[in-house]
Amino acid sequence: MNPVQKPGMRPEIPYFSSGPCAKRPGWSVSALADVLAGRSHRSGPGKAKLAEVIERTRAILKIPDDYRIAIVPGSDTGAVEMALWSLLGARGVQMLAWESFGAGWISDVTKQLKLDDVLLLEADYGALPDLSRVDFDRDVVFTWNGTTAGVCVPDGEWISADRQGLTICDATSAVFAYDLPWDRLDVTTWSWQKVMGGEAAHGMLVLSPAAVERLETYTPPWPLPKLFRLTKGGKLIDAIFTGATINTPSMLAVEDALDGLQWAERIGGLAALIDRSKANLKAIEDWAARTAWVDFLATVPDRRSRTSVCLKVVDGTVAALSNEDRTGFAKRLAGRLDREGVAYDIGAYRDAPPGLRLWAGATVETSDLEKLFPWLDWAFAEVKADLIDNNRG
Numbered sequence: 001m002n003p004v005q006k007p008g009m010r011p012e013i014p015y016f017s018s019g020p021c022a023k024r025p026g027w028s029v030s031a032l033a034d035v036l037a038g039r040s041h042r043s044g045p046g047k048a049k050l051a052e053v054i055e056r057t058r059a060i061l062k063i064p065d066d067y068r069i070a071i072v073p074g075s076d077t078g079a080v081e082m083a084l085w086s087l088l089g090a091r092g093v094q095m096l097a098w099e100s101f102g103a104g105w106i107s108d109v110t111k112q113l114k115l116d117d118v119l120l121l122e123a124d125y126g127a128l129p130d131l132s133r134v135d136f137d138r139d140v141v142f143t144w145n146g147t148t149a150g151v152c153v154p155d156g157e158w159i160s161a162d163r164q165g166l167t168i169c170d171a172t173s174a175v176f177a178y179d180l181p182w183d184r185l186d187v188t189t190w191s192w193q194k195v196m197g198g199e200a201a202h203g204m205l206v207l208s209p210a211a212v213e214r215l216e217t218y219t220p221p222w223p224l225p226k227l228f229r230l231t232k233g234g235k236l237i238d239a240i241f242t243g244a245t246i247n248t249p250s251m252l253a254v255e256d257a258l259d260g261l262q263w264a265e266r267i268g269g270l271a272a273l274i275d276r277s278k279a280n281l282k283a284i285e286d287w288a289a290r291t292a293w294v295d296f297l298a299t300v301p302d303r304r305s306r307t308s309v310c311l312k313v314v315d316g317t318v319a320a321l322s323n324e325d326r327t328g329f330a331k332r333l334a335g336r337l338d339r340e341g342v343a344y345d346i347g348a349y350r351d352a353p354p355g356l357r358l359w360a361g362a363t364v365e366t367s368d369l370e371k372l373f374p375w376l377d378w379a380f381a382e383v384k385a386d387l388i389d390n391n392r393g
């Protein structure tokens with residue numbers, strides 16, 4: 001018997017996936033009506049659309065004028081790999097990781113690029129490594145927000161202002177949700193499919209003057225595929241940073257990216273995006289504070305992500321289960337909500353500890369989260385009642 005009554009109200013938009021993320025409120029395919037279909041991306045209007053994405057992005061995120069911005073293939077992964085393959089090897093590297101994406105970049109650098117002077121600074125899911133131990137004489141690779149752990153760096157104060165190495169930041173689930181300190185970031189990457197709810201496929205790559213200098217003065221010893229090449233004859237290929245993409249982009253995805261950026265401008269820019277995300281996290285924190293069965297995976301409150309909020313089930317009966325059974329429990333919980341059509345794709349990432357993950361970026365309405373909480377309580381009670389019944393049987 002479930003002691004919790006089935007809620008009457010349902011979230012209007014049940015999309016809480018951590019990527020691709022919910023579209024902006026009010027989105028429909030009519031937002032794509034002005035798409036440059038059937039035309040070359042290298043035509044005047046094509047290049048203008050691509051340049052518009054770059055310049056609106058610069059304005060909203062307040063990226064300094066002397067930083068270069070490119071639209072690149074392969075989403076965030078493409079942008080990060082491009083940076084690692086093009087820049088690393090000039091000096092020692094320090095790799096930071098506290099969840100699966102950071103761990104993936106470590107694997108690239110040690111097993112694929114096979115760099116030998118690599119220091120690792122790692123922490124388990126829920127924690128952050130000791131940032132005071134980072135050596136900024138090295139190139140430093142890190143993730144601003146660990147999407148699969150729901151743990152982010154607290155700010156940019158730990159990053160040295162007079163560093164010798166470059167900082168390479170995978171900011172895919174942080175940009176448009178945090179005020180990033182551009183003066184501390186030499187390479188910043190993200191995908192369109194994350195915080196702004198755009199279409200997948202393309203990534204963004206932002207380079208500081210120091211990163212450009214490295215590109216123009218250092219040639220890695222390994223071959224670089226065309227998709228990764230940012231220089232020609234020792235000079236940056238300028239055109240890539242004004243909208244002449246390396247290869248063919250989807251103009252539908254471009255139109256959608258523009259729609260998202262224009263929405264951000266209409267609602268008040270970066271400050272408004274950040275406020276929406278903070279309000280969403282606050283709503284989840286308030287619910288978690290009054291809910292005995294759930295807690296954050298992040299162990300320190302100011303390191304909790306305000307985009308990918310990862311939760312664990314701390315109810316005694318469930319916590320006592322084996323890891324495999326806790327995974328099964330969390331999957332049944334997410335499955336129940338999916339079948340009810342009230343929350344899609346909220347299971348923890350496959351490599352993360354069992355639990356739930358709620359996307360709380362700006363495209364999610366706080367009112368929809370508020371409507372979801374009673375369903376979470378209901379589904380938890382349902383799945384727990386089944387567990388107790390099965391144990392009895």
Ligand SMILES: Cc1ncc(COP(=O)(O)O)c(C=O)c1O
Nearest residue numbers: 019075076077101143147172191
């Ligand atoms: C921190 C982080 N890095 C990289 C990726 C990969 O992004 P994409 O699939 O857009 O390449 C993700 C996707 O969730 C992510 O969260």
